[in-house]
Amino acid sequence: LTSHRAPAGAPPSPPGGGHRPLNLGAQPGGAQPTGPLPPNVGLVIAVASGKGGVGKSTTAVNLAVGLGLEGLRVGLLDADVHGPSLPRMMGMDSQPEVRDGRLQPLHGHGITAMSIGMLVEETKAMIWRGPMVMGAIGQLLSDVDWGELDVLVVDMPPGTGDAQLTLAQKTALAGAVIVSTPQDIALLDARRGVAMFEKMRVPVLGIVENMSYFCCPNCNHRTELFGHGGARAEAEKTGVPFLGEIPLLADIRASGDNGAPIVISAPDSPAGKAYRTLAHTVGGALRRLLDKKQAK
Template identity: 70%
Template sequence: PLCDEAATRLKTLPGVQDATVILTAHRPAAPPKPAPPRSAAAGGHRPFGGTPPEPNAPVLPGVKAVIAVASGKGGVGKSTTATNLAVGLAQEGLSVGLMDADIHGPSLHRMLGAAGKPEVINGRLQPIPVWGIRAVSIGMLVEEKQAMIWRGPMVMGAITQFLTDVDWGTLDVLVVDMPPGTGDAQLSLMQKVPLAGAVIVSTPQDIALIDARRGVSMFEKMKVPVLGLVENMSYFCCPNCGHNTELFGHGGARKEAEAMGVPFLGEVPLLAAIRASGDEGAPIVASAPESEAAQAFRRIAHTTAQALQQQTASTPA
């Protein structure tokens, strides 16, 4: 208050147009703090608290494969694809976990209809079992209206804790829903665990494919196999007459996959039922398994499972 009053008084003086008061203080340098224990230093930022793991502790020891579902930009249906891919892989007979790494815009908790907060047992977060998979999202831990105003180190710390402080148990595959873009979260994940592959989601138009190329390039530079591209919102099927309209073009992702030499996993139509199932918290592969949309996601899940199986078979023990 004294600063504001002084600035107001100064502005009344002749010739003074503006005034800003800044207080400074010079103090003796504080003695250096003792170095933290090695295990605490290795923990880094831990926004959820708890005891950090030992530096040499294995990450995800019970998980056979980790795949990332990514996109170069937002709004292409990446989280919808990740959710239905995870449930579809479970329907293929695999033990599946789903991790939401989109810290600033978590949505998987709503798409899965997961209510309540995960339990903590012996300092380990327990994934919520839902639709035949185990899932964790920061949306399960905070109020839905709360904005996650976190900088990069906090985001990376949260992702690290989702990998090391969650009791994932034994899984055939952990599907990670990545945030859009090619930033801190992607690099943090790839530095922490070896990814078995990445699935890139795009819409057919050229503007979206530009960003999809960047996603493919990022994973290739980090030596992560690209399992393939998914063309989402491939066409709109009119519920009244059944006519298909290519709102965003059609076939762009398939052509791009061929041009980049990566597999094409399939196309998903733009249907109201997909949107409704996400809002209702019931993935369409489980809630309407015979629908056209569910069959599209099931084909993508089947192709992805085959790609993982082939990759595992070709990897030396």
């Protein structure tokens, strides 16, 4: 896994032993979403972000549980191998069983879930190289007994690297949801995320603006800490749907720490309603994809 031998037919290195110039325009070979779906899974979608710290995992968990509340059979796969947060956010602290050589995912809040964090200690660092991460994602897709699902939601690690390419190569992605905050520096990375999925021929279901605004719990004064409306403008600029705004609220943080997604613990709160609206919008798009797939 650590060999750096030149592949057969590779051009020789430049004189003096220097490196060949990077081909920044190269397309990821074979990254088209043509791989097989996990058995009995209708659709696979990714929740992604161009950078960390934008609330992608919180959005993925509440979206998946919200889709379950919309009547879909949902699985949630935590593919963020280096920083798995699904077990804490879903309140799952037991290890999955193995039956007939296949991992049995855990069930909670109306959905099925699996994470590498369920197999290792919470405080253990996952010091893995890229090939090990790619292998783990492949196994979580193929060696887990997901059962009958309408949609498998994959919480991707941040960025545009090995994990994203592996997922696109291992399975046929039906779409991707991009999570961003409103400020320009986050939108730059969100733009790269949209471009990455477009290069891999994966439809972008839309962009979510997380931490869109903050409402003071005492006086209800609204403050736009990171600006506002940037994700909507970026969605219009890139020609992808805008999926909605999620406020920055202490209740969202507390619900994740307590293992109860806010769409379950406080469905009538502003945050709960925002995530339910997001799930309703995405769920409608997924039902249309499922209907189209069944009609073929």
